[in-house]
Amino acid sequence: DAKTTQPTSMDCAEGRAANLPCNHSTISGNEYVYWYRQIHSQGPQYIIHGLKNNETNEMASLIITEDRKSSTLILPHATLRDTAVYYCIVRVGVSGNTPLVFGKGTRLSVIA
Amino acid sequence: ETGVTQSPTHLIKTRGQQVTLRCSSQSGHNTVSWYQQALGQGPQFIFQYYREEENGRGNFPPRFSGLQFPNYSSELNVNALELDDSALYLCASSVGQGFTDTQYFGPGTRLTVL
Numbered sequence: 001d002a003k004t005t006q007p008t009s010m011d012c013a014e015g016r017a018a019n020l021p022c023n024h025s026t027i028s029g030n031e032y033v034y035w036y037r038q039i040h041s042q043g044p045q046y047i048i049h050g051l052k053n054n055e056t057n058e059m060a061s062l063i064i065t066e067d068r069k070s071s072t073l074i075l076p077h078a079t080l081r082d083t084a085v086y087y088c089i090v091r092v093g094v095s096g097n098t099p100l101v102f103g104k105g106t107r108l109s110v111i112a
Numbered sequence: 113e114t115g116v117t118q119s120p121t122h123l124i125k126t127r128g129q130q131v132t133l134r135c136s137s138q139s140g141h142n143t144v145s146w147y148q149q150a151l152g153q154g155p156q157f158i159f160q161y162y163r164e165e166e167n168g169r170g171n172f173p174p175r176f177s178g179l180q181f182p183n184y185s186s187e188l189n190v191n192a193l194e195l196d197d198s199a200l201y202l203c204a205s206s207v208g209q210g211f212t213d214t215q216y217f218g219p220g221t222r223l224t225v226l
Contacts, residue, residue: 002154014188037216041220041222042218042219042220043113043114043116043202043204043218043219043220044202044204044217045154045217046114046214046215046216046217049214063191087154098168099145099157099160099168099170100145100147100155100157100204100215101157102147102154102155102156103154104153104154105154
């Protein structure tokens with residue numbers, strides 16, 4: 001089972017920041033938080049991941065709370081093309097190439 | 113684009129038949145993972161191949177099997193198809209080294225079982 005809890009759906013106005021929350025209260029010290037998104041019927045797209053420090057790349061920012069029990073994915077200027085299902089994943093296991101355990105994710109709708 | 117390709121794009125089979133799906137991994141990647149995504153659900157892990165050997169398996173019956181070739185491309189085989197096997201089948205490739213290794217997904221193969 002997925003170790004994360006996300007809202008089922010969210011709306012965001014085009015051009016505004018989209019803030020997608022994720023709870024992972026049982027995360028272990030050596031588990032990373034990964035974010036993927038899936039645009040309708042396509043393969044999931046990797047966005048970002050982090051351990052405990054905040055991370056930023058060209059797509060998004062990841063803010064992880066100090067106790068690591070929750071995180072927020074921020075899309076700074078959402079566009080219509082950001083409409084997708086966003087998955088927050090805690091990667092289980094301690095070593096090796098462990099599988100991704102997906103929940104149901106958050107369906108983000110960006111509205112013009 | 114991730115560089116991970118899958119074929120075919122769509123496939124229709126009837127119950128009881130067998131199917132083979134194919135995946136070409138991104139250049140430099142030696143690990144391929146397969147996932148099944150039923151309608152309205154998140155992807156579920158089927159199994160993973162690392163350097164031509166199965167390296168982990170999810171809760172799927174033995175009629176789901178796979179192969180990885182020396183060039184690290186991979187096949188997913190499903191025997192005795194059932195109606196519930198209708199799904200989007202995804203493969204993901206990765207470098208296969210280290211805990212933070214990131215998996216990159218292909219576009220998927222949509223399988224319909226009638």
